[in-house]
Amino acid sequence: MKNRSLVRKLAKEAEATSDPLQWFEKLYDKADKEGISIPWDNGVANPNLVKFCERHHIRGEGRKALIIGCGFGHDAEYLASIGFQVTAFDLSPSAIGEAKKRFPNSPVNYRVEDLFNLPNPKIGAHPFVIESYTLQALARELVAKAIGVIASLVETDGQLLVITQSRNESEAVGDLPRPLTRTDVLQFENEGLQILEFEDYTDDEDPPIRRFRILFQRTI
Numbered sequence: 293m294k295n296r297s298l299v300r301k302l303a304k305e306a307e308a309t310s311d312p313l314q315w316f317e318k319l320y321d322k323a324d325k326e327g328i329s330i331p332w333d334n335g336v337a338n339p340n341l342v343k344f345c346e347r348h349h350i351r352g353e354g355r356k357a358l359i360i361g362c363g364f365g366h367d368a369e370y371l372a373s374i375g376f377q378v379t380a381f382d383l384s385p386s387a388i389g390e391a392k393k394r395f396p397n398s399p400v401n402y403r404v405e406d407l408f409n410l411p412n413p414k415i416g417a418h419p420f421v422i423e424s425y426t427l428q429a430l431a432r433e434l435v436a437k438a439i440g441v442i443a444s445l446v447e448t449d450g451q452l453l454v455i456t457q458s459r460n461e462s463e464a465v466g467d468l469p470r471p472l473t474r475t476d477v478l479q480f481e482n483e484g485l486q487i488l489e490f491e492d493y494t495d496d497e498d499p500p501i502r503r504f505r506i507l508f509q510r511t512i
């Protein structure tokens with residue numbers, strides 16, 4: 293466990309203001325200036341993404357991919373390494389600055405962008421979109437809106453991979469990270485996406501964490 297209480301404190305303070313997302317930059321700025329660690333940064337690509345891509349023998353072959361809330365860029369670099377032409381964005385200038393520092397020769401197009409204020413059509417719709425752990429970090433009242441925007445970034449016939457902590461409908465949401473329910477993630481279906489694969493599993497982290505990993509495809 294790394295700095296979970298600091299994260300929760302910053303999030304709680306921010307969510308009581310008119311700018312509920314400001315805590316991400318505050319946290320990354322602290323990491324930069326004070327050397328504190330970021331709880332979701334393990335310095336490697338997310339194993340839940342890597343395992344999925346390996347199991348499905350996914351190769352980019354020059355196709356475009358888009359990463360939502362990319363943090364320090366390890367997932368983006370992984371997708372680039374298997375042949376995708378990757379755009380990766382994050383709200384936090386400090387996170388994007390650190391991604392560029394970690395990967396100075398990267399082919400990834402790193403951008404500072406707010407999911408809720410994207411300069412469409414500059415970002416545009418993509419054939420492969422990855423959302424891991426951003427929805428679970430948002431204030432609950434922002435989740436439905438975020439789902440609508442993320443879905444709009446998937447082109448027709450394109451796919452969206454969502455990886456998130458999960459819970460039963462009857463379980464309380466609790467503190468950050470806020471696991472999503474099946475009802476939450478099924479909102480993607482209302483946005484023109486169809487489920488191709490739905491995994492509800494416990495990963496092999498210590499302690500193990502229950503997750504959903506869902507592959508959607510845009511049908512309309």
Ligand SMILES: C[S@@+](CC[C@H](N)C(=O)[O-])C[C@H]1O[C@@H](n2cnc3c(N)ncnc32)[C@H](O)[C@@H]1O
Nearest residue numbers: 316332361363382383384406407424425426429
């Ligand atoms: C919990 S972290 C997960 C980071 C990364 N996806 C991962 O799996 O390690 C959530 C990320 O989403 C970013 N984020 C939060 N709200 C955002 C928004 N509205 N637009 C873009 N990025 C956002 C945060 O700055 C943070 O880097």
